[in-house]
Amino acid sequence: MSRTLQAAPTAGFSRILALGGARGAGSTPNEDLVAPIDSSDEWIRRRTGIVTRRRAPRDEHVEDLAERAGRRAVEAAGIDPADIDVVIAATVSWMQPTPAMAPIVAARIGASPSAAAYDINAGCAGYCYGIGQADAMIRAGAARHVLVIGAEKLSDYADPTDRTISFIIADGAGAAVVGPADQPGIGPTVWGSDGSHADVITMTHTWLDVKHAEAGSPVPWPTARQQGPSVYRWAIAQMPKVARQAIDAAGLDPSDIDVFIPHQANLRIIEELGARIGMRDDVVVAQDIVDTGNTSAASVPLAAERLLREGTARAGQLALQFGFGAGLAYAAQVVRLPEAVSAAAGEE
Numbered sequence: 001m002s003r004t005l006q007a008a009p010t011a012g013f014s015r016i017l018a019l020g021g022a023r024g025a026g027s028t029p030n031e032d033l034v035a036p037i038d039s040s041d042e043w044i045r046r047r048t049g050i051v052t053r054r055r056a057p058r059d060e061h062v063e064d065l066a067e068r069a070g071r072r073a074v075e076a077a078g079i080d081p082a083d084i085d086v087v088i089a090a091t092v093s094w095m096q097p098t099p100a101m102a103p104i105v106a107a108r109i110g111a112s113p114s115a116a117a118y119d120i121n122a123g124c125a126g127y128c129y130g131i132g133q134a135d136a137m138i139r140a141g142a143a144r145h146v147l148v149i150g151a152e153k154l155s156d157y158a159d160p161t162d163r164t165i166s167f168i169i170a171d172g173a174g175a176a177v178v179g180p181a182d183q184p185g186i187g188p189t190v191w192g193s194d195g196s197h198a199d200v201i202t203m204t205h206t207w208l209d210v211k212h213a214e215a216g217s218p219v220p221w222p223t224a225r226q227q228g229p230s231v232y233r234w235a236i237a238q239m240p241k242v243a244r245q246a247i248d249a250a251g252l253d254p255s256d257i258d259v260f261i262p263h264q265a266n267l268r269i270i271e272e273l274g275a276r277i278g279m280r281d282d283v284v285v286a287q288d289i290v291d292t293g294n295t296s297a298a299s300v301p302l303a304a305e306r307l308l309r310e311g312t313a314r315a316g317q318l319a320l321q322f323g324f325g326a327g328l329a330y331a332a333q334v335v336r337l338p339e340a341v342s343a344a345a346g347e348e
């Protein structure tokens, strides 16, 4: 007798249940960085909005930040860590190709001993990629509680003499517990990439360059670089379209958006994108960039947890969130903000 192949039963909707964050323990103001790049506090504030950025000391690692943010999100969600059945870690700054960071963090926080755990590298879009995956997994019946963590220690990739990106980057982690829901809490994810322009945000060298360096002329530690004006123009041209597609796919209009949480790359970009999307004048705009800096995959969840923790945004509001960056990867979705947020990041 032939049997019929069964698919996993699909399961309703998903929503973000809780958020948590952790920022690098130190704060590095503009003044500390300007001398080797012939810049000034005034230039950096005017061109990027950044006043200071959070940086982790040498003995605080990216997995420590990820663990702290993840633990806080799970505690705020009020669920047993053992009920987390998938851990997704979005990062560009985990320093070893294998094993991945996510299984290590899953074990540290006490996730289900059989939790699936894996890293994704989608640059500054990584967290929003992860939220899209978590939503799809839960609705498809492949998972019940997914912990999505964006975590970076970007200061390891900073070159104090680089004028293009090093003065922007920072360290931190933000995490979301995504779980089942009766009503939609996460709208469709609009995502993509354009690898034909992968050179506009990249590294000075690859590990193979280091390996194959000529004897007597070692290749220096690889650090990050960007073609800032090209990235700026691309973000301004591309992201308003992507944002409107995500709003449309969620069955909404820009005027329905209460809270705007874009990748925290540059305050000028944030303001220009906001104006081009056409949201209401009273939309709450995340500005965590000003004193946290650019934490790549961690920037959207850190900005979100702060808005909720400080009461600038409220549970139940509709937030447009998106990330964009290296690989020219991008992802956007509309989410309903959760009721639970860890207070702990406010004490750091």
Ligand SMILES: CC(C)(COP(=O)(O)OP(=O)(O)OC[C@H]1O[C@@H](n2cnc3c(N)ncnc32)[C@H](O)[C@@H]1OP(=O)(O)O)[C@@H](O)C(=O)NCCC(=O)NCCS
Pocket: 037, 038, 039, 040, 043, 047, 048, 124, 163, 164, 165, 167, 201, 226, 227, 228, 229, 230, 231, 232, 235, 265, 266, 269, 294, 324, 325, 326
């Ligand atoms: C990096 C960035 C802040 C540079 O700002 P910008 O306004 O584009 O600056 P430009 O590169 O056009 O340079 C303008 C002037 O400032 C100077 N300059 C560039 N970097 C400088 C720095 N760090 N400090 C002081 N002056 C600087 C340039 O030499 C140039 O001088 P000139 O007018 O005399 O020729 C900006 O391009 C940016 O934020 N880009 C997008 C970043 C982003 O979104 N990344 C996404 C993923 S992380």
